[in-house]
Amino acid sequence: MSQKSPTRTVLPTRHFAVQLSSTRRGARLARLLTERQLDEWGEPHESAAQVVAELASNAVRHGRVPGRDFRLRLKLGADRTLRIEVTDARGDRLPRVPDPGEGDAEGGRGLRIVEAYADRWGVGDAPAGAKTVWAELVP
Secondary structure (H helix, E strand, O other): OOOOOOOOOOOOOEEEEEEEOOOHHHHHHHHHHHHHHHHHHOOOOHHHHHHHHHHHHHHHHHOOOOOOOEEEEEEEOOOOOEEEEEEEOOOOOOOOOOOHHHOOOOOOOHHHHHHHHOOEEEEEEEHHHEEEEEEEEOO
C-alpha cells in the first residue's frame, strides 16, 4: 500500500515596484497603489497602507531632491511577510524616532506609527547616495 503525502501549494514571492514624483500627490498615490496591489494579491492592506503613507510622506518631506523621484517597492514572501521599501534621494538624512520628551513637537510622529504597525523596520543605503527605509509586516 502506498501512502501519498498531501500536496502543499507554495506561493511564489510577489513583487511590485513603482517610481513616483516626490510630491504630496505622489505620496497619496503610493498609499492607493499599495491598497490596490494588496487587494489584487488577496492580502489585507490596512496596516500596510498606514506604513506606506508615513514612509512616502517622509520621503517627500525629508528626502526630496528637486527633479528626483522616490520609489515604492512591495515584496510579499511565501510566508506572507510583507516587506515595504521606500527609497528617496537623501541618503544624508537618516530617519530617527524622536525622544519621548519631544512629544509636543509639531511633527515626528510618523516613525512611531511605523513602529506601531511594523514588526521591524530599518534604513539602508541605496545607489547614488540615496537611502531605503523599509518595514516588515509579519502575518
